[in-house]
Amino acid sequence: MNAKGAAAAPSAAAGRSAVPDMSTVEVIAPNLKQRLSGVTSTIIQLVPVQARTLGIVTIGPGLPDSLPKMRWWQLSSLKKRPKSGRDRIWHARRNTEMVAGLLLRDVLRAPLKLVFTSAAQRDHRPFTKWLIRQMDAVIATGEKSASFLKVPHTVVMHGVDLDVFRPPAGDDDAFAASGLPGKYAVGCFGRVRHQKGTDLFVDAMIGLLPHHPDWTAVITGRVTAEHKAFADELKERIAKAGLTDRIRFLGEVDDIKPWYRRVSLYVAPSRNEGFGLTPLEAMASQTAVVASDAGAYAEMIVQGETGALVPAGDGNALREAIRPYLADPALTETHGINALAEVRARFPLEREAEGVRRVYDHVWAMR
Numbered sequence: 001m002n003a004k005g006a007a008a009a010p011s012a013a014a015g016r017s018a019v020p021d022m023s024t025v026e027v028i029a030p031n032l033k034q035r036l037s038g039v040t041s042t043i044i045q046l047v048p049v050q051a052r053t054l055g056i057v058t059i060g061p062g063l064p065d066s067l068p069k070m071r072w073w074q075l076s077s078l079k080k081r082p083k084s085g086r087d088r089i090w091h092a093r094r095n096t097e098m099v100a101g102l103l104l105r106d107v108l109r110a111p112l113k114l115v116f117t118s119a120a121q122r123d124h125r126p127f128t129k130w131l132i133r134q135m136d137a138v139i140a141t142g143e144k145s146a147s148f149l150k151v152p153h154t155v156v157m158h159g160v161d162l163d164v165f166r167p168p169a170g171d172d173d174a175f176a177a178s179g180l181p182g183k184y185a186v187g188c189f190g191r192v193r194h195q196k197g198t199d200l201f202v203d204a205m206i207g208l209l210p211h212h213p214d215w216t217a218v219i220t221g222r223v224t225a226e227h228k229a230f231a232d233e234l235k236e237r238i239a240k241a242g243l244t245d246r247i248r249f250l251g252e253v254d255d256i257k258p259w260y261r262r263v264s265l266y267v268a269p270s271r272n273e274g275f276g277l278t279p280l281e282a283m284a285s286q287t288a289v290v291a292s293d294a295g296a297y298a299e300m301i302v303q304g305e306t307g308a309l310v311p312a313g314d315g316n317a318l319r320e321a322i323r324p325y326l327a328d329p330a331l332t333e334t335h336g337i338n339a340l341a342e343v344r345a346r347f348p349l350e351r352e353a354e355g356v357r358r359v360y361d362h363v364w365a366m367r
Helices: 001-014 038-050 072-079 095-107 127-131 198-211 225-240 257-262 278-284 313-328 329-348 349-365
Strands: 026-029 058-059 088-092 112-118 138-140 183-189 215-220 249-250 267-268 288-292 305-311
Touching: 001 183, 026 038, 026 095, 026 183, 038 349, 088 095, 088 349, 095 127, 112 349, 127 288, 138 288, 138 349, 183 257, 183 313, 198 215, 198 225, 198 249, 198 313, 215 257, 215 329, 225 249, 267 278, 267 313, 278 288, 278 329, 288 313, 288 329, 305 313, 313 329
Parallel strands: 026 058, 026 088, 088 112, 112 138, 183 215, 183 267, 215 249, 267 288, 288 305
Antiparallel strands: none
16 A cells, blocks of 8 residues: 555544434445446435435445445345335446345345436346346436336436536636646546547547647546556557647546646547536536537537537547637637536536435335
8 A cells, every 4th residue: 555545544444434323214325336437426426415305325335434324234224114114215326236136125025115227328238127127216317328228217317516516716726727738728537448539539639739739638537457558559649749748648636626627628539428427527617518429418518509519439520529619719618608507507416316306206105
């Protein structure tokens, strides 16, 4: 463990969440995956909002101690209903969590209702389809994901925490605070890999930045071992173009939020995606967005008002959609202002929590 990790350990232990009183818990949000993912991010953001009006806990690894967490040894308490007398809801978001819920409900006979949220933008495999059919209720995160469901469902789009992701408010939010060259920045954040379209972004920047000397491109995100060769090849392309100083790989940053505020334009070039929260996080930071039509991006962005959409995987279209923003920073600023208004109107996290709660209430009303 490095010095940073060692120093962080005592405070994490000290801040461990209290053991919950399971008699007051009506909803369990499992997170049965160690590594951070979009699903994990959703749980981390949504559960605190739900907890304002609902007895809810999480269970599983990889979650911050600020969240209410039940312990593994408390699973036996699920065989008894809470004080309300209602069946608890087990809200799954992955296959493993649906399987765990079925084992608890159908094998151990715990009085549970099972809810599943589907973000997949593809036809489900037979086993997943079977699991979904066993659920008491199903939520889709957008119309595109809903189109692949063959069971009754409710669309509840993800939201974004508007207190956490906010517009620029001071000098530290200006791009100049980064210490990088240039007057403006265009960003692409997330894991560096082919699926995320990082190569499409790099190629667009290689084509555009020589004509726009005031702009710098910033790429953040993890490069896993299996994608190291991919990232190295991108860096070679950049070096051959003579743009090493202006297309920067920052790796994983401790806090991504200031970077959303520092960039004037955010690019989400994914070839395929589940839902995809990063455009909403950028919009909440008053940043215009150019995105592919992967995931739910087309349901977030208003073409020509808050940003631009292009067909997924089309590098030429991506480059040409970015070009007018680099040529006209005033347009970029205007679309950023529009993006903030759009996300405040349509995507506050509280709206997602309300939609999910309506599904829970429907399940509890079922006989």
